[in-house]
Amino acid sequence: MNNLKEKLASKGLKATAQRLYVYEALFNSREHPTAEEVFRKVSKVLPSVSLSTIYNTLETFVEHNLVNKVLSESGTARYDAFVETHHHIYSEKGEIIADYYDDGLAELLLSYFSKKKIFDYEIKEVRLQIICSTKE
Amino acid sequence: MNNLKEKLASKGLKATAQRLYVYEALFNSREHPTAEEVFRKVSKVLPSVSLSTIYNTLETFVEHNLVNKVLSESGTARYDAFVETHHHIYSEKGEIIADYYDDGLAELLLSYFSKKKIFDYEIKEVRLQIICSTKE
DNA sequence: GAACGTAAATAATAATTATTGTAAAAAAAA
DNA sequence: TTTTTTTTACAATAATTATTATTTACGTTC
Numbered sequence: 001m002n003n004l005k006e007k008l009a010s011k012g013l014k015a016t017a018q019r020l021y022v023y024e025a026l027f028n029s030r031e032h033p034t035a036e037e038v039f040r041k042v043s044k045v046l047p048s049v050s051l052s053t054i055y056n057t058l059e060t061f062v063e064h065n066l067v068n069k070v071l072s073e074s075g076t077a078r079y080d081a082f083v084e085t086h087h088h089i090y091s092e093k094g095e096i097i098a099d100y101y102d103d104g105l106a107e108l109l110l111s112y113f114s115k116k117k118i119f120d121y122e123i124k125e126v127r128l129q130i131i132c133s134t135k136e
Numbered sequence: 137m138n139n140l141k142e143k144l145a146s147k148g149l150k151a152t153a154q155r156l157y158v159y160e161a162l163f164n165s166r167e168h169p170t171a172e173e174v175f176r177k178v179s180k181v182l183p184s185v186s187l188s189t190i191y192n193t194l195e196t197f198v199e200h201n202l203v204n205k206v207l208s209e210s211g212t213a214r215y216d217a218f219v220e221t222h223h224h225i226y227s228e229k230g231e232i233i234a235d236y237y238d239d240g241l242a243e244l245l246l247s248y249f250s251k252k253k254i255f256d257y258e259i260k261e262v263r264l265q266i267i268c269s270t271k272e
Numbered sequence: 273g274a275a276c277g278t279a280a281a282t283a284a285t286a287a288t289t290a291t292t293g294t295a296a297a298a299a300a301a302a
Numbered sequence: 303t304t305t306t307t308t309t310t311a312c313a314a315t316a317a318t319t320a321t322t323a324t325t326t327a328c329g330t331t332c
Contacts, residue, residue: 121268132257
């Protein structure tokens, strides 16, 4: 978490209480919370925080690559403090279920694409949406 | 397109003019249009059509797997009449650029996952988000 | 085939939700 | 103290969903 203070400083951003709590809320959750959910969490420790601040803060974090936006089919934005490349497991309904980390896969894919050279564009990153049936 | 009439019938859905035009609008575009864009297209041939109908129709199609929702970072839903597995190329800003079809890739991934057997869930589909820098 | 009843689909519009914009207040830094 | 950054409060917007009335399609009976 001190890590974050340094990162903020290195980007010319002030380490305010709001920012630290927002980041903490994200970092301590693997649920890819929405802005609203982050707001509720942060409100518990900082009751005066405003929802706008949550949005602003999340947006600032995304701009500075401290946080990723996670795409979801419902349209509501979700956020993730884990910015290293990883993949997401979705339900058949399009809702996100879990993270999936796999370095071997990244290598496999990048070597596959480097052989094919199919793109006009340079590939920055490859992320998987793994759509699974939830067995009950 | 007659194909669609049959599919609709098989799912107990009536083949109304609205549904056929909405589907046609999607099918004839590779732009993953938004509901609003579909609305404008359909309006040209069916001026009395309402935006609600577009939303309803798209939702009905998605429920019946005739159409897919495409993830996009702006939050606005985009739709795609191509339901066979394929992948999407995104800009670094998170906007969708193009489709990417690749059967070899699907095989590669499925064999990779079948070897690993890592999941509690059954994998239905694997889609890639390929994030590219747009070279200018 | 025309008239009738019923259910499905559509249209018009209101309401809601998520998000963004704006301006004032507060906090931090210089 | 002055200036800049950040936060707050609140207004505004955009996308989507919900509600209700109307229309349309379809099956049944005459």
